[in-house]
Amino acid sequence: MSCVVFSEHTTKSGQRIGEIHLNAEKSLNALTLEMIDLLLPQLEKWRDDPEICALFLDSAGEKAFCAGGDVVKLYKAIANEPDSTFPEDFFTREYRLDYALHTYPKPIICWGSGIVMGGGMGLLSGCSHRIVTETSHLAMPEVTIGLYPDVGGSWFLNRMPGRTGLFLGLTGNPINAADALFLGLADRAIRKDLRDALMTSLVAADWTHPAEAVIQPILKGLEMESASTFAEMPAPIRDHQALIRKVTDHVSVVDMRAELLSLETEDKWVLRAQKAIGHGSPVSIHMIARQLDKCRHLSLKEVFQEELNLSVQCCRHREFPEGVRALLVDKDNQPKWTFDQVENVDSAFIDELFESPWSGEHPLQDL
Numbered sequence: 001m002s003c004v005v006f007s008e009h010t011t012k013s014g015q016r017i018g019e020i021h022l023n024a025e026k027s028l029n030a031l032t033l034e035m036i037d038l039l040l041p042q043l044e045k046w047r048d049d050p051e052i053c054a055l056f057l058d059s060a061g062e063k064a065f066c067a068g069g070d071v072v073k074l075y076k077a078i079a080n081e082p083d084s085t086f087p088e089d090f091f092t093r094e095y096r097l098d099y100a101l102h103t104y105p106k107p108i109i110c111w112g113s114g115i116v117m118g119g120g121m122g123l124l125s126g127c128s129h130r131i132v133t134e135t136s137h138l139a140m141p142e143v144t145i146g147l148y149p150d151v152g153g154s155w156f157l158n159r160m161p162g163r164t165g166l167f168l169g170l171t172g173n174p175i176n177a178a179d180a181l182f183l184g185l186a187d188r189a190i191r192k193d194l195r196d197a198l199m200t201s202l203v204a205a206d207w208t209h210p211a212e213a214v215i216q217p218i219l220k221g222l223e224m225e226s227a228s229t230f231a232e233m234p235a236p237i238r239d240h241q242a243l244i245r246k247v248t249d250h251v252s253v254v255d256m257r258a259e260l261l262s263l264e265t266e267d268k269w270v271l272r273a274q275k276a277i278g279h280g281s282p283v284s285i286h287m288i289a290r291q292l293d294k295c296r297h298l299s300l301k302e303v304f305q306e307e308l309n310l311s312v313q314c315c316r317h318r319e320f321p322e323g324v325r326a327l328l329v330d331k332d333n334q335p336k337w338t339f340d341q342v343e344n345v346d347s348a349f350i351d352e353l354f355e356s357p358w359s360g361e362h363p364l365q366d367l
Contacts, residue, residue, distance in 0.1 A: 003034055004023055004035050004038045005023045006020060006021070019057075020042070020056070021059065022035065022065070023059070025061035028061075028115060029061070030067050032070045032073070033073075036090075036097050040093070043101075044100075047106065057111065057123065059111075064114040071147075072324065074086070078315050078320075088312050094119065094151065097122075101127055102126040108127040109202075113135055113195070121152075123151075124186075125152050129219065131189075131198075133192035137174050139172055139173070139175060140172060143170060143281060143284045144323065145281070145324050146284055149169045152303065152304065153307075155300055155303045156185065160184065166288070167273075170257075170276075178234065191229050205218065253285050260274055281323055281335070282339045283353075284323075287314075290350060305362055309356045317353065
């Protein structure tokens with residue numbers, strides 16, 4: 001069976017809803033190049049079909065909507081095929097997909113239940129109606145593998161309150177449904193068992209009315225029905241805003257890291273952040289801060305262009321493949337980072353990562 005299943009549901013008023021079903025449950029629906037190459041042309045087809053009134057994006061199984069991108073295949077291409085174009089092809093087409101979602105002219109309702117990480121965050125963030133459930137677990141933990149929050153992370157992290165996006169980029173701390181709403185990463189919190197009720201309501205609706213007039217009352221009603229499930233859910237990111245501001249209130253990431261690690265606490269949320277920034281890639285820590293600063297005032301198109309530059313450069317240096325090797329391939333959790341301490345990272349090395357790999361036209365120039 002295909003790794004992505006497409007289907008159409010005829011509504012009561014005769015229009016059709018296109019459903020995209022990520023279908024790789026064993027790999028937690030991790031995004032592969034094959035999946036990307038199936039998704040893009042289908043989006044274009046439905047975009048140009050006047051009978052398609054909306055799209056619904058979901059996935060197989062209950063554990064994960066999409067637990068990231070296929071970084072293990074990226075690692076193998078980098079390690080075994082030095083001249084492979086796979087890394088450039090993967091990131092170029094993945095960012096085209098993310099940009100297409102962000103700018104799609106029809107509503108896309110995304111059911112972001114379970115694990116949503118890395119590439120899954122790119123999909124969820126690009127959709128017009130982003131739904132989380134009581135099991136949603138969002139995160140951008142790239143600091144642990146020598147990368148940075150890409151797939152538009154340079155866009156949505158910069159749009160979080162205060163310096164929360166920077167803190168989450170540096171620590172990879174997870175985001176539950178309550179915090180996803182607070183941060184603007186989700187639009188509605190709905191119980192996971194109401195997924196079928198949502199689709200039933202969408203199909204039964206009269207789509208001769210404007211799309212928002214159809215979708216919003218349905219989502220609002222299901223969210224109200226779900227209210228008790230989320231009423232007592234903790235929101236640690238919201239509750240730690242003062243701490244986040246204190247930790248990130250430094251010019252240098254060296255000082256931010258030192259501030260966070262100096263905290264004496266038994267708070268599990270803070271301890272998790274300390275562990276990640278304490279063991280994460282020193283290069284990533286510098287790279288994340290610079291990337292967010294560089295992209296702060298860029299357009300969405302420019303953000304994806306800058307991310308492609310950085311992602312391809314990461315594949316040409318050892319930090320990213322070494323992080324993937326240690327965490328996901330050999331699983332020894334003993335990465336040999338390029339620089340042993342955050343204080344020792346050479347600024348010239350970081351400068352090189354931010355140089356464009358292309359002397360001619362940028363691969364995403366036509367976005």
